[in-house]
Amino acid sequence: xxxxxxxxxxxxxxxxxxxxxxxxxxxxxxxxxxxxxxxxxxxxxxxxxxxxxxxxxxxxxxxxxxxxxxxxxxxxxxxxxxxxxxxxxxxxxxxxxxxxxxxxxxxxxxxxxxxxxxxxxxxxxxxxxxxxxxxxxxxxxxxxxxxxxxxxxxxxxxxxxxxxxxxxxxxxxxxxxxxxxxxxxxxxxxxxxxxxxxxxxxxxxxxxxxxxxxxxxxxxxxxxxxxxxxxxxxxxxxxxxxxxxxxxxxxxxxxxxxxxxxxxxxxxxxxxxxxxxxxxxxxxxxxxxxxxxxxxxxxxxxxxxxxxxxxxxxxxxxxxxxxxxxxxxxxxxxxxxxxxxxxxxxxxxxxxxxxxxxxxxxxxxxxxxxxxxxxxxxxxxxxxxxxxxxxxxxxxxxxxxxxxxxxxxxxxxxxxxxxxxxxxxxxxxxxxxxxxxxxxxxxxxxxxxxxxxxxxxxxxxxxxxxxxxxxxxx
Numbered sequence: 210x211x212x213x214x215x216x217x218x219x220x221x222x223x224x225x226x227x228x229x230x231x232x233x234x235x236x237x238x239x240x241x242x243x244x245x246x247x248x249x250x251x252x253x254x255x256x257x258x259x260x261x262x263x264x265x266x267x268x269x270x271x272x273x274x275x276x277x278x279x280x281x282x283x284x285x286x287x288x289x290x291x292x293x294x295x296x297x298x299x300x301x302x303x304x305x306x307x308x309x310x311x312x313x314x315x316x317x318x319x320x321x322x323x324x325x326x327x328x329x330x331x332x333x334x335x336x337x338x339x340x341x342x343x344x345x346x347x348x349x350x351x352x353x354x355x356x357x358x359x360x361x362x363x364x365x366x367x368x369x370x371x372x373x374x375x376x377x378x379x380x381x382x383x384x385x386x387x388x389x390x391x392x393x394x395x396x397x398x399x400x401x402x403x404x405x406x407x408x409x410x411x412x413x414x415x416x417x418x419x420x421x422x423x424x425x426x427x428x429x430x431x432x433x434x435x436x437x438x439x440x441x442x443x444x445x446x447x448x449x450x451x452x453x454x455x456x457x458x459x460x461x462x463x464x465x466x467x468x469x470x471x472x473x474x475x476x477x478x479x480x481x482x483x484x485x486x487x488x489x490x491x492x493x494x495x496x497x498x499x500x501x502x503x504x505x506x507x508x509x510x511x512x513x514x515x516x517x518x519x520x521x522x523x524x525x526x527x528x529x530x531x532x533x534x535x536x537x538x539x540x541x542x543x544x545x546x547x548x549x550x551x552x553x554x555x556x557x558x559x560x561x562x563x564x565x566x567x568x569x570x571x572x573x574x575x576x577x578x579x580x581x582x583x584x585x586x587x588x589x590x591x592x593x594x595x596x597x598x599x600x601x602x603x604x605x606x607x608x609x610x611x612x613x614x615x616x617x618x619x620x621x622x623x624x625x626x627x628x629x630x631x632x633x634x635x636x637x638x639x640x641x642x643x644x645x646x647x648x649x650x651x652x653x654x655x656x657x658x659x660x661x662x663x664x665x666x667x668x669x670x671x672x673x674x675x676x677x678x679x680x681x682x683x
Contacts (some may be wrong), residue, residue: 213407213445215438216415217373218365221380222358224336224398225268230257231335231357232302238316239396243341243350251355253297258484265333266309266488267498268389272311273331274499275383282492284309286374288680294347295338297354305331305479310486315363315383317375317505318525318620322423326376327364334358353397365404365415370434372616374427377401378529384505386531399441400425405437406451407502408525417451421465423456423464433458437465509534526555538664540583549583557600565605573607582610590614594667623670625677628661631669632677635660646682655680 230237233250250257272459273280286456287305288298313328340347361380367373376444381399385392392399401424406416412525419437424430436458441451456465474531504512510528528534533554540550562568582603584638586596599619602608616621622628646653654675661674 212410212443213438213442214410214412215368215370215434216406216408216418217367217369217434218404218405219363219367219373219376219401221361221363221377221399221401222336223272223384225265225357225359226390226398227262227268228387229262229356230355231262231265231333232355235355237356239393240261243348243351243352246352247354250669251297252353253352255301259302261485261488262357266490267494268357268387269309269331269359270383270490270495270498271335271387271389271502272361273313274502275387275505276310276313276331276361276380277330278310278313278328278331279292280310280490281307282490282495283307284332284488286482286488287479288482289334289479292478293337294338294349295351295354295460297338297351301335301337302355302482302485303334303360303479308332315376315379316575317372317379319369319372319375319546324366324372324460326366326372328363329364331359331361334360335598353432370431370438373403373434374431377427377430379506382529382531386503388503396429397425401436403430403437403497405434405441407438407441407445417453419451419453419465420455422455422468424458429458429460432460432463432513433465436463440465478543506531506534513537513547517541517551519547519551523551523555526559527551530569532568536569536574536576536579540579543577543580544584545588548581549587550579552581553579553596557597558604561604567605572604574604575607578603578607578609585611585614588621589621589670591619592667592669592671594662595619595621598667621667621670622665623673624666625673628665628669628677629674629681630680631661631664632657632674635664636681637642643682657682 227237227261229235230251233248234244235248235251238246250259252564269482270280281606284304285307286302288300290300290301292299306479308330310331311329315326316323317326336353336358337350338349341350363376367376381392383401384390388396394400403421403424404418406415406418408414421433421437424433438457444451454470457468458465498512506528510524511527513524514521527537537550537554541547544550558574582596585591586593590611595614599613602613639660642656648669657678658671658674661678662669
């Protein structure tokens with residue numbers, strides 16, 4: 210057992226899915242030609258004046274409300290001064306002393322126990338552009354410059370990589386449910402910096418932290434934190450001191466590498482932006498935005514367990530993604546067998562997501578197809594095995610299961626005479642096993658079922674196969 214305790218705080222950056230940037234009318238479309246979504250304002254030309262995007266303020270406030278934050282009716286934009294090529298102003302427009310949201314929390318579940326993670330603040334800021342390095346040349350794409358972000362800063366309340374990942378997944382689900390971001394981690398819409406330190410168990414003071422930058426997948430967060438904790442333990446056990454620095458995670462090698470010394474707040478020389486008036490949110494706006502909040506993942510999870518008696522694990526999986534929860538409710542409305550619908554979603558549907566990498570929102574699966582699949586299995590038209598086998602067609606191509614199985618000749622055989630004939634053949638082909646079964650080795654029934662199903666190409670009604678075997682083996 211380690212003599213050290215891990216301390217983790219996360220800074221999560223969330224792209225707000227507004228149509229235009231934070232202070233100009235340039236579009237925020239991802240993936241277009243470099244430097245096409247740029248104007249004089251977001252390029253930082255002299256003499257221009259920014260104009261605040263009101264929708265971005267609403268989206269940021271909705272995040273604060275969903276995370277039980279105190280919303281400040283008045284907040285101020287500040288200039289965070291640092292000099293990178295991808296920062297056209299030579300400062301970032303952010304918030305410092307008076308952020309939009311403060312003092313919230315998020316409850317997570319790890320190992321069957323609930324833990325509350327404090328949220329220090331949520332503030333608005335602009336994203337940077339993008340440096341592109343090719344050989345001996347570097348290029349600058351400002352399409353992303355001044356795209357609106359919120360930064361959600363947690364308290365240092367997490368004590369393991371598992372807790373950090375649980376927090377991130379819960380936070381990701383909330384902001385996507387709210388509709389304020391698409392949450393696409395590969396495109397950078399949801400990414401985080403992890404502040405990681407260790408201290409002797411029982412110590413009150415925090416250790417020296419390292420900041421791990423721009424982690425853009427749950428797996429990378431887990432691996433980066435685990436490596437960094439191990440690295441800091443080795444440093445201390447060798448008698449050296451951990452230095453405060455910013456580090457990058459190499460996902461190929463699975464290691465963190467030093468990038469630069471870590472700055473403190475005073476290094477950025479924050480001061481109120483003289484070109485922007487304070488943000489004022491009226492009580493009427495606040496009440497309207499609060500009333501428009503959707504049912505959030507934790508509430509939906511509890512409802513699914515109470516209303517449809519779903520097991521906690523199934524409810525967790527289904528409500529972790531808004532598209533999944535919406536699909537479930539729509540399918541159950543068409544065929545009121547929630548446990549069976551849930552089984553297809555937590556079984557073959559997750560298999561398709563994991564194998565193909567295609568998220569549900571990008572698939573062709575329809576609630577009508579999911580409901581119909583459960584219905585035709587219950588009605589005996591196809592077996593559960595055939596349902597598993599054809600699920601990839603429902604997911605990738607949007608086929609309707611009943612028409613598909615009839616067209617492909619996959620309809621289940623329920624003709625008792627045909628099943629009796631196949632059972633008789635299997636018994637005749639396996640006399641030793643038949644005698645062993647009669648002698649008391651009843652577990653051999655599964656062997657016979659498998660042989661009959663193979664002979665009938667998986668189309669036989671399993672219940673009728675079991676009944677015929679029980680009768681003919683005697």
